[in-house]
Amino acid sequence: MPLLQQGLTIRAPAMIVTIYGDIVVPRGGVLWMGTLVEICARLGISETLVRTAVSRLVAAEQLVGERDGRRSYYRLASGARTEFAAAARLLYGPQAEADGFLIHHAPGLSDEVARRFRLGRMGPDLYLRPNHPENATLSGLTFSADVMKDGGLLAEYAATLWDLGSFADEYRAMIDLFSPLSAALEQGETLLPADAVSARLLLVQVYRAVLLRDPRLPADALPLDWPGLAARRLFARLYRSLSPLADAHIAARFEGRDGHLPAETAETAARLQSLSLETAD
Structure with a gap:
């Protein structure tokens, strides 16, 4: 395990998001803080960093805290479920080839939104992206596009976007x-x-x-x-x-609100x- 961690920058907030997406969400969505600390300790993340990161994720409305006596539990916030579900489909779901491209005329679109939606900028207010069924909707005009000729130049053009x-x-x-x-x-x-x-x-x-x-x-x-x-x-x-x-x-050691997490669920x-x-x- 130490060999895997060499050269990796493991940031507590990102790893906690990964833990919830991979382990917790498909097993009921709630995890005891003690288990989270245990998981992160094996990855070289201190309890202090874990608690700080959890506080920030709560403030960012990614997690919601619950108390039961002296124990603290955290679950995914309802507003974060769509984002987590979309990431899970990409990670674990079937990989489908894009059905052509979409061209968006989106005046005023910020660079941050363009990056988040993985858009290629073709010109002022004009963007290109592959047509995947899970694409989030963008405001503005949207056109469907296919390569009609000289398709051999497509890779060269894509590399500019x-x-x-x-x-x-x-x-x-x-x-x-x-x-x-x-x-x-x-x-x-x-x-x-x-x-x-x-x-x-x-x-x-x-x-x-x-x-x-x-x-x-x-x-x-x-x-x-x-x-x-x-x-x-x-x-x-x-x-x-x-x-x-x-x-x-996971089934032997990790605890949620109702006891140990199951080894397997339908998800x-x-x-x-x-x-x-x-x-x-």
Whole structure:
């Protein structure tokens, strides 16, 4: 585990978001603070940093606190559920090719919103993005677009609208970091159950950081050596490999409002089933 953490900057707020998205939300949505402190301690995050980060997430209306005697519990705030569900669909759901492109005429759109929606800026007030069914709605005019001729130039044009090189570097860094662990597990090596939880959280954290910023362009708009597909397959394979030990440890150690969290729920089973389709030869 220390080898995985070398070179990674693990920030408490982002890791807590990952913990809730991967472990807590599909198991009822509520976690005891003591369990959260325990999880983070194995990742090198102090209790002080955990409590500070939780306070900030509460202030940002991401988490809501509850008390039962001397114990504090935290659940996902209702306003954050849509965002968490969208991220979960990208991480664990089936990957679909974009159906062409959308062109948006959006006067006054801020750079921050354009980044959050993964838009490529074509000109003043004019933006391009791949047409995915889960795309959030933008105000302003929207046109559907397809490449009608000279499609071989699409990848070159896309590279002027999105910083694909930086995304590719992050995908390759993820592959370099987690491929040795995946290979070791395939050769029969094993981890402590608690380390399986930590490894899976780090895997989700690193992959999530780039996936949620990647516009997920159609294949013909990507460079020939695009590493996104290899990163996706590694994520699916390693996540499934780590899950039996990780989920058993979750059931044995992690507590919510009503006692220990379950090892499996309908939602966690659906995630593993969806990922299994991406690891099949």
